[in-house]
Amino acid sequence: MTLRFLIVMPTYNEVDNIQAIVPRILALPHGFEVLVVDDNSPDGTADAVRKMAESTDRIHLLERPGKMGLGSAYIAGFRWALEKGYDVIFEMDADFSHDPSALPGFVDVIGDNDIVLGSRYLHGVTVVNWPLKRLILSYGANAYVRLMTGLPLMDATGGFKAFRREALEAIDLGSIRSDGYSFQVEMTFQLRRRGFRVREIPIVFADRRVGISKMSRKIIWEAIWMVWRLALSRVFGRPEQTGPLARGGSAPRDPEYQEAVRSLRQAHGNFSARMAGPDDVRPELQDHGDAR
Numbered sequence: 001m002t003l004r005f006l007i008v009m010p011t012y013n014e015v016d017n018i019q020a021i022v023p024r025i026l027a028l029p030h031g032f033e034v035l036v037v038d039d040n041s042p043d044g045t046a047d048a049v050r051k052m053a054e055s056t057d058r059i060h061l062l063e064r065p066g067k068m069g070l071g072s073a074y075i076a077g078f079r080w081a082l083e084k085g086y087d088v089i090f091e092m093d094a095d096f097s098h099d100p101s102a103l104p105g106f107v108d109v110i111g112d113n114d115i116v117l118g119s120r121y122l123h124g125v126t127v128v129n130w131p132l133k134r135l136i137l138s139y140g141a142n143a144y145v146r147l148m149t150g151l152p153l154m155d156a157t158g159g160f161k162a163f164r165r166e167a168l169e170a171i172d173l174g175s176i177r178s179d180g181y182s183f184q185v186e187m188t189f190q191l192r193r194r195g196f197r198v199r200e201i202p203i204v205f206a207d208r209r210v211g212i213s214k215m216s217r218k219i220i221w222e223a224i225w226m227v228w229r230l231a232l233s234r235v236f237g238r239p240e241q242t243g244p245l246a247r248g249g250s251a252p253r254d255p256e257y258q259e260a261v262r263s264l265r266q267a268h269g270n271f272s273a274r275m276a277g278p279d280d281v282r283p284e285l286q287d288h289g290d291a292r
């Protein structure tokens with residue numbers, strides 16, 4: 001079994017970032033493919049992606065007519081990925097807040113898990129260059145999410161994640177309405193309730209390098225309200241459990257998957273023990289793999 005990995009990367013006005021980050025991802029030895037979901041960015045992001053895609057079949061572009069929000073961009077990307085048969089589907093920002101060299105660390109643990117979350121708050125605080133105000137807001141939001149939803153996670157609002165296709169298939173994607181940070185919380189909450197295995201791994205998160213922030217009051221209010229909705233749904237209603245941990249069971253062994261991950265590790269090394277900053281371009285990752 002050879003696992004097929006797809007990174008879903010929503011963009012809105014990321015023309016500079018996208019041209020820099022996609023080559024970094026393709027240079028990793030795991031054969032990652034990238035789907036850019038662009039909302040008709042006025043700065044020509046889609047044209048830049050089309051140009052890059054001329055020289056490889058590992059870059060894909062999904063264009064939407066206008067800015068429709070981050071949550072719905074992910075859903076569109078997930079649907080595309082499921083249709084095309086990818087095994088592991090990632091969420092990742094284009095603005096270098098998420099370091100491409102952290103991707104193999106997600107692969108290392110996907111053999112025993114269904115959702116892997118890149119966490120900014122697992123080993124202390126691993127956020128670089130954020131104003132203190134924003135850090136307090138984000139850290140506080142996560143404490144609020146833990147308290148209200150019971151999710152035992154340090155960083156449920158982050159957007160650097162990997163899902164196995166089986167997990168995405170178990171969710172009615174059409175029923176997910178939230179955007180921004182609450183989208184992240186809602187997806188993880190719904191999957192955990194259905195008995196899927198969630199694992200956090202530490203990442204270094206850096207503030208965006210260039211471009212414009214889309215942080216808004218609306219997104220914050222939506223998150224506050226969404227968490228209430230999830231808390232209420234814990235009390236009323238129980239979804240059908242279909243995941244590996246359904247009804248308190250223990251996860252079944254998954255030999256094919258584990259074997260696939262093991263052989264990747266053998267070929268490319270075990271990345272999860274390492275953490276690198278976003279500027280740390282490691283030469284061994286640049287040459288398609290068989291360096292070791």
Ligand SMILES: Nc1nc2c(ncn2[C@@H]2O[C@H](COP(=O)(O)OP(=O)(O)OP(=O)(O)O)[C@@H](O)[C@H]2O)c(=O)[nH]1
Nearest residue numbers: 010011012037039068069070073093094208213214
């Ligand atoms: N397709 C699409 N992509 C979006 C939309 N809003 C944001 N994005 C992209 O989603 C990713 C995350 O958005 P960001 O603006 O970085 O959000 P953030 O990290 O919370 O805030 P800043 O980094 O401070 O701007 C980036 O790659 C954006 O280009 C949208 O409405 N549609």
Ligand SMILES: [Mg+2]
Nearest residue numbers: 093095097208
């Ligand atoms: Mg960002």
